[in-house]
Amino acid sequence: MSETRLSSAELPEPSLDEDDRMKPEFVSAVLGHVDDGDTEAARALVEPLHPADIADLFELTPVERRRALAAAISDLLDADVFAEMNEHVREGLIDALDPAQVAEIAAELDTDDAVAIIEDMEEEDQRAVLRALDPDDRAAIEEALSFPEESAGRLMQRDLIAVPEHWTIGNVLDYLRSNEDLTTDFWEIFVVDAQHKPIGTCKLSWILRTPVEIAVADVMAREQTLIPVDMDQEEVALRFQKYALISAAVIDPLGRLVGMITVDDVVHIIQEEAGEDILKLSGAGDGDINEPVLESYKARVRWLIANLGTALVASSIIAIFEGTIAQMVALATLMPIVAGVGGNAGTQTMAVTVRALATNQLTQSNTWRTISREIRIALLNGSTVAVVIGVGVAAVFANPALGMVIAAAMMTNIIIAGLAGVLVPLALDRRDIDPAVSSSVFVTMTTDSMGFLAFLGLATASGITG
Template sequence: MSDTAAELDRNPEDDLGLSPDFVRTVVDRIDAGDAPAVRKLTADLHPSDLAELIELLRPDERRTLVAILGPDFDLVALSELDEGLRDELLSHIGPGRVAEALADLDTDDAVYLLEDMGAEEQRELLNRMPEEERTQIERSLEYDEDSAGRLMQRDIVVVPPHWSVGQTIDHMRESVDLPETFFEIFVVDEAFHAIGTVPLSRIMRTKRPVKISDIMDMDQTLIPAAMDQEEVAYQFEKYNLVSAAVVDEEERLVGMVTVDDVVEVIQEEAGEDIRRLAGVGDEALTDTVIQTARSRFPWLFANLFTAAIAAIVISAFGVSIEKMVTLAILMPVVAALAGNAGTQTMTVTVRAMATRDLVEFNVRRVISREVLVAFLNGIIFAILMGIGVGFIFGDWQLSGVIAVSMVITLGFAGLSGILIPLALDRAGADPAISSSVFLIALTDAVSFLAFLGLATWLLL
């Protein structure tokens, strides 16, 4: 049984990641407590696949798997896990083993595993590590969370400009403490200031006697260690970087950021924006029901208050609705379109701010563009709604009222859709995080006010 299981295709061509059959077989063997089969099945898994497998398991199965694998459990897989899971599993593995594994990792990966732990746990692990690695990690941890200093790798290849290509190659052949992979070497002056870089491919193609200073690029992108990771990602994307030097406040080289970490940041930040716009916290599919319900509660609760504002506006026109119930039928249509038009503008704005397409220089032009777009669609939908309402209810005065409300509310929605995220950004807040609450509260209130107000004034 376990022998045929081990032959199962881990990754058939029509499927990325682990095949459902493979996962099912492993789960089956875990549940049966068949340790040899589990070990055999998972022996050749890439750490990323092992992490994927762990995320698909139930909590009890995860603990069993880690217990079965024991010292064979590849701790590199931990850095690919959701944060909650990572901390849970770390507490199941003895601190001695974790400290050992951490010392073997590149500094950036070790920092990634350590940074979310409690202070005590972190201290315990650091104390168990060799002094050199400990000092490097401690220095990285001094930088702010989500800064380039946390992302960076400290083991880098650094040479003086007067060295030859041959000397450089020999130096690399002799060094032991190099990063696992790297793509360029950094050139520094006597004070360790970053003055240039040479891609490995160029070193490879240059004759040994040539001087490094003759082939180095002096136009490099320097990343200050305090730079936010989102800005680091922007630099990498804009200038198509693969690695970049990280410097301290005196422009001295302290490490490098590599693109694989940046890819992670880009995915994270994109996911953050999309979730924040929808009022979802930093949740993962592996979170429990209670954790998830709790993370979604605040947004729904805020929404309760904004919806109450809309209800108050409507209640001010209770008498009008009693006289003309058609108003109650049509008012959600006006509010729905305004809410959607506002959301469109807001999404484009938040996205353009994230990709830095919207900057100080063009902000006025973009605002007027958005307002024009909103009015243009406002006029089109005013005509469509006006005609529709006129024919369906045979009331051409009501038709006029809804048409005028449409232009007012869609124009207002467009303006709010761009001004709210801009204002949040100016105030130092993330423009994605709560724009929708304010936006929908505003568009709802204005829609009901415009439509019910105009109707009361002109029709009743």
């Protein structure tokens, strides 16, 4: 592209606001031209955009108008735009294309992006697209599809620069200059031994700064992080983040170099993996606003039904104390406070524990320290909240005994909440169950049930109702 994309600091970009969000007026203007059949005007607006912004434009266009937009700006809707698009939006557009068109898009992309587009298609369509590809592309994509979903094998590119260890910097430069077919999408080169096993990496800046007669083996970094081809993408992302990698070699089970992952392919995974815990904890599934309504409904209603089940447990505990409540209805008024604040305290601890587990900060070495830390925080929180509610209830109801009961119940429940918030995710993690997915149900059940039990139980035992 010939246009310079200037930052908002220098010249306001007409299509984006200061927070890099696409302006509604811009979206309306483009769609207005599409409706009027003025495709030239629509194209003129869209042409200066980065592929990622064109992808955003489609996401912001109502579902039923996306195909008309695609038809109007079809020549600007290139493979890069599809690669940047939200998967639900992309699926909607890809479904309208025939396999030959999809194959044309896939052929232009890096293997990892092509795989991302093809892997979600139905098997029959997938086969049709693969048949329409030329043999090299087809082989590369079929090989990638043979690795598990969300593994390094699906993320990696096969286009990379690998050189033998006996080469000099001069050999490398000649090789890079004389081979037109080589990729330009690399930031480091890999040095391999006779078995094609990676033995070191060389940043391009080192190659540029080193005299040509020096051997590659003398400038390369022998310390390198290798990614097994079947490694889960979440682990890949954690490694890139921890070791501040720009690219990394992917190796097969025999240790041979089979591909390369670059940081730009990993950045969105880091963001997704870190962001999805909040959605999982709330039971919102994928939580993508572009997901079809029925899919969101299916993902969410399961957790609401599970929550209904745990609410019934709490409810049955209240039922035990119906006699006590009948004697003193104020207990029914106050009991949700004990359960609710306990639930909040449990959620705090649970969120901290889930994040610490996800980022590998919480390991066997510091498990007991973390549990004891949460107990101390719970004691402090519990005392504070118990005093506030105890004094308040004693005063408002002119009943010091009732104040004592609710204070003791609150203290008890916040300590139980702290324990449940740290122990439930830990126990799930030990059993290799993702703690973000199911902790909430157990923690809420515990804090609700124990809140009601502690409050109504203490009220009954203390005899304040009589």
